[in-house]
Amino acid sequence: MTTDETLRQQGITREEFEAIRRLLGREPNLTELGIFGVMWSEHCSYKSSRVHLKALPTSGPDILQGPGENAGVVRVGDGWACVFKIESHNHPSFVEPFEGAATGVGGILRDVFTMGARPVAIMDSLRFGPLATAKNRALLEGVVAGIAHYGNCFGVANLGGETQFDASYSANPLVNAFALGLAREDKLFFGKATGVGNPVIYAGAKTGRDGIHGATMASEEFSESSSAKRPNVQVGDPFLEKLLLEACLEAMATGAVLGIQDMGAAGLTSSSTEMGARAGTGIELDLDQVPQRETGMTAYEMLLSESQERMLLVAEAGREAEVYAVFAKWGLDAVQVGRVTAEGRFRVRHRGAVVADIPNAALTESAPRYRRPQRPAARTLPLDPPAGGEASGAAPTRDPAADLLTLLGSANVCSKAWIWEQYDTMVRTNTVAGPGGDAGVIRIKGTRWGLAMALDGNGRYCQLDARAGTRLAVAEAARKVACAGARPLAATNCLNFGNPEKPEVMAQLAEAIAGMGEACAALGTPITGGNVSLYNETLGHGIQPTPVVGVVGRIELSAERGPTPARFQQTGRAVWLLSGAAALTAEERRQRLGATEYAAAVLGQTWGLPPALDLERERALHGVLAAGRERGWIESAHQVSTGGLAVALAECCLARRAEEGETARVGARLTLTEEGDTAATLFEESATRVVVSCAPEHAAGLEALADAAGLEATRLGETVEAERGLEITCGPARMRLSLARLAQAWETSLGRQLESVISPMEVLT
Amino acid sequence: MQIGVVVFPGSNCDHDALHAATLASGREAVPLWHESTDLQGCDMIILPGGFSYGDYLRTGAIARFSPIMAAVAQFARAGNPVLGICNGFQILCEAGLLPGALLRNAGLRFVCRQVHLRVESTATPFTGGCRAGQVLQVPIAHGDGNYYAPPEVLEQLERRQQVIFRYCTAAGEITAAANPNGSLHHIAGICNAGRNVVGLMPHPERASEAGLGSADGLQLFASLQPCR
Numbered sequence: 001m002t003t004d005e006t007l008r009q010q011g012i013t014r015e016e017f018e019a020i021r022r023l024l025g026r027e028p029n030l031t032e033l034g035i036f037g038v039m040w041s042e043h044c045s046y047k048s049s050r051v052h053l054k055a056l057p058t059s060g061p062d063i064l065q066g067p068g069e070n071a072g073v074v075r076v077g078d079g080w081a082c083v084f085k086i087e088s089h090n091h092p093s094f095v096e097p098f099e100g101a102a103t104g105v106g107g108i109l110r111d112v113f114t115m116g117a118r119p120v121a122i123m124d125s126l127r128f129g130p131l132a133t134a135k136n137r138a139l140l141e142g143v144v145a146g147i148a149h150y151g152n153c154f155g156v157a158n159l160g161g162e163t164q165f166d167a168s169y170s171a172n173p174l175v176n177a178f179a180l181g182l183a184r185e186d187k188l189f190f191g192k193a194t195g196v197g198n199p200v201i202y203a204g205a206k207t208g209r210d211g212i213h214g215a216t217m218a219s220e221e222f223s224e225s226s227s228a229k230r231p232n233v234q235v236g237d238p239f240l241e242k243l244l245l246e247a248c249l250e251a252m253a254t255g256a257v258l259g260i261q262d263m264g265a266a267g268l269t270s271s272s273t274e275m276g277a278r279a280g281t282g283i284e285l286d287l288d289q290v291p292q293r294e295t296g297m298t299a300y301e302m303l304l305s306e307s308q309e310r311m312l313l314v315a316e317a318g319r320e321a322e323v324y325a326v327f328a329k330w331g332l333d334a335v336q337v338g339r340v341t342a343e344g345r346f347r348v349r350h351r352g353a354v355v356a357d358i359p360n361a362a363l364t365e366s367a368p369r370y371r372r373p374q375r376p377a378a379r380t381l382p383l384d385p386p387a388g389g390e391a392s393g394a395a396p397t398r399d400p401a402a403d404l405l406t407l408l409g410s411a412n413v414c415s416k417a418w419i420w421e422q423y424d425t426m427v428r429t430n431t432v433a434g435p436g437g438d439a440g441v442i443r444i445k446g447t448r449w450g451l452a453m454a455l456d457g458n459g460r461y462c463q464l465d466a467r468a469g470t471r472l473a474v475a476e477a478a479r480k481v482a483c484a485g486a487r488p489l490a491a492t493n494c495l496n497f498g499n500p501e502k503p504e505v506m507a508q509l510a511e512a513i514a515g516m517g518e519a520c521a522a523l524g525t526p527i528t529g530g531n532v533s534l535y536n537e538t539l540g541h542g543i544q545p546t547p548v549v550g551v552v553g554r555i556e557l558s559a560e561r562g563p564t565p566a567r568f569q570q571t572g573r574a575v576w577l578l579s580g581a582a583a584l585t586a587e588e589r590r591q592r593l594g595a596t597e598y599a600a601a602v603l604g605q606t607w608g609l610p611p612a613l614d615l616e617r618e619r620a621l622h623g624v625l626a627a628g629r630e631r632g633w634i635e636s637a638h639q640v641s642t643g644g645l646a647v648a649l650a651e652c653c654l655a656r657r658a659e660e661g662e663t664a665r666v667g668a669r670l671t672l673t674e675e676g677d678t679a680a681t682l683f684e685e686s687a688t689r690v691v692v693s694c695a696p697e698h699a700a701g702l703e704a705l706a707d708a709a710g711l712e713a714t715r716l717g718e719t720v721e722a723e724r725g726l727e728i729t730c731g732p733a734r735m736r737l738s739l740a741r742l743a744q745a746w747e748t749s750l751g752r753q754l755e756s757v758i759s760p761m762e763v764l765t
Numbered sequence: 766m767q768i769g770v771v772v773f774p775g776s777n778c779d780h781d782a783l784h785a786a787t788l789a790s791g792r793e794a795v796p797l798w799h800e801s802t803d804l805q806g807c808d809m810i811i812l813p814g815g816f817s818y819g820d821y822l823r824t825g826a827i828a829r830f831s832p833i834m835a836a837v838a839q840f841a842r843a844g845n846p847v848l849g850i851c852n853g854f855q856i857l858c859e860a861g862l863l864p865g866a867l868l869r870n871a872g873l874r875f876v877c878r879q880v881h882l883r884v885e886s887t888a889t890p891f892t893g894g895c896r897a898g899q900v901l902q903v904p905i906a907h908g909d910g911n912y913y914a915p916p917e918v919l920e921q922l923e924r925r926q927q928v929i930f931r932y933c934t935a936a937g938e939i940t941a942a943a944n945p946n947g948s949l950h951h952i953a954g955i956c957n958a959g960r961n962v963v964g965l966m967p968h969p970e971r972a973s974e975a976g977l978g979s980a981d982g983l984q985l986f987a988s989l990q991p992c993r
Contacts (some may be wrong), residue, residue: 144830145874146869148875152877152906152908153819154777155815237819237833239774239775240814240819243774243775274883421874421877422878424875425877426877426968426971427778427814429971429974429977443976445784557976559975559976576960658870663935
């Protein structure tokens, strides 16, 4: 008799158990129950999100592989394809930040090279609680060190990403890792077990007891005792991963490999069943052949282990020796552990007995799909500014210069160089735009092509309106890519939410996916894959809904023309604002201000609605940015987002990173037309806006280009010598700040927050 | 000039070194597998950056025992040019082909960024094409680049002008702020007594094309030609 306690340990409900019995036509044994537990977990089965995800646009002329494989594939040109995906490793990173983040990077790298692509770039989207607490500082330091350790040793350039802070992430930090690789279009590999009778080969690290039930852990909320889950976190070895990469690519080049998949979540089980299911075949495994790190492992442990750096290959019968020779060269285990069968079943033998025998379909397409109940959450934050508050107009006028400095130093705005200086951003010598700009850009050696990429997500916007917030995340990621001068091609997503069994959370998830679909369709960036991370809750407190989007774009590079930089390049340039933002009424303006970083970091409040977004004008803006660069007009382009126009302008004046120092700074003298009041003009975050600079003689052409695209182009002023600083006139307000002061606020803030000593108050509490 | 690049299993800058060396020499550089002892008739050997054998114990500690290193040591002792970049520098120190050691960075964190180097001596096969005092912009990317040697060794290095590169400002000044890792005497690179073996922590191969931010590093590979 299977007890409730046994089911609970496997994360299976009583109803699901009955379904398993019906599918098998008998009682499952404990090993089989464990297999169903991981394969039917939220993490592996997408049971709460799948019905909604089906509505996303996933195809297009350049999409070679959409969702359903280990990673998406997009055509670049000249026979090249890029392979990319983003995935979360949130739960492990909270339990053990260093290893959790490191293995998150390892997992996404394997997803890319299992497709036959050499990884050339990674990025990360990170969320933490406020740095005022030692615990959050330790989480950030651990996560960053883990990402650095794995990526640097493996040898892949980290192009940055984005990091944001909110109290809701204190007990649920988010670590979303993105990776992109390059492959030849005609040399792609897929996770398919083709050819009945072909050998199934296990390669890479030995199997141990680490990470058992990792996928199940990732599908549960956390409680006080979550640190007891530390043994569920895998331990990574980037050196081994590097060997595995080289060996896999070399083995693929022999022509003897027919299918390959990494052993990620749910390890041997998911790789075997998914490879069988995709090819309409089955896999029979003999666990006695599996290389083991520990003695006495049970079938249950081996099947559920999430030991890292392992691959499952199907080779052409008779050519096994070629595969073994390659892995031997790299000092790795490679042994036959099974064969492809015609029956479409996952059959496992151990010590002479069959210990599991399950139809693949029962584990994959017959996995539960829930249309969980939804209930739109009651608004917890007001629509209008709090009465008597500063934004209601009742408070005395503020000092805009002081507010700008506060914003530049706020955790969500300040330079993240402290983080990405720990990452190798240049290895493989492809990086033509590293971290710190709007998008990261790599070149493809020997071609004229480059790829620009950017990540974005905004929990605050999504908390106020999940659908609008997600549309904005897609738009911002695509806009960052467009600022570099690239044309957005495709997207990948990571949906980080709370407990989907709560109707309010489920409603947010469904709304977010709907908004993502709208934006991706409108901006021409189909979703090629990604991942869903639910149950980001601890003690019942969930995170802000945080869909994260990665967008990849294509750019033509030449010796004369690299990607467009974000920062002002020289003095004597015209500074323009290109905008597709809608005109706002006074009431709308007040409401939209409530979602800004200004409201949160300066006024200490949040209310209202996220910025409005017109997707058609957004797409038109992307076209103008690409065309303006191709004609040689646009010299710099930086999008307006967190912190609003004043922050964007200040960032344009500063160097990408501190050590480029004063020589890279450029001053500016600008006049802004006041709309609403000074604070709104300076700090509101209307979307679809980009600050560009150009030579004065190209200004008219650029203006005409924007005009033809239905956008407004407004001349803000000109760039001047760095010594003259940033001068902004906005209605009655006039501020002049030295660049050294702006730099002091923006460049050093994160380091100061992280390296501050523990305050006595903290010790007391 | 035939350049060879040693490939340890954990080398991850081997492709970059091959690319830059080919670019500079105009002749396809060749990879040299760590388990081989055949240097394939190369005129110059590069030990590239990376994590040779994982380097969990100590950087370069295992690499020095690899078969190829015996051949490289013999090649070096015969007076042929050997360049160790980053992990390659660490390996040369471990192998005793260069004095001193590379410790954890003073900040205890991995650091990746552009730095400036002052060329302290042009009397090596790699800096022959540079001017003394010339400032090069070349990136670093390492966790263990803090050069250390006992006082008497340092004193000897200075006296014999074996310090080849020092960290400096863009204007060529040697300041504490320009030293990214705490290296003694701001040392970024040194040579052996015979001046044919040079090791440096910065990555000249990453500064070999203008599109990458700097082409200053190419001179180190290109310098070789007039020297033979």
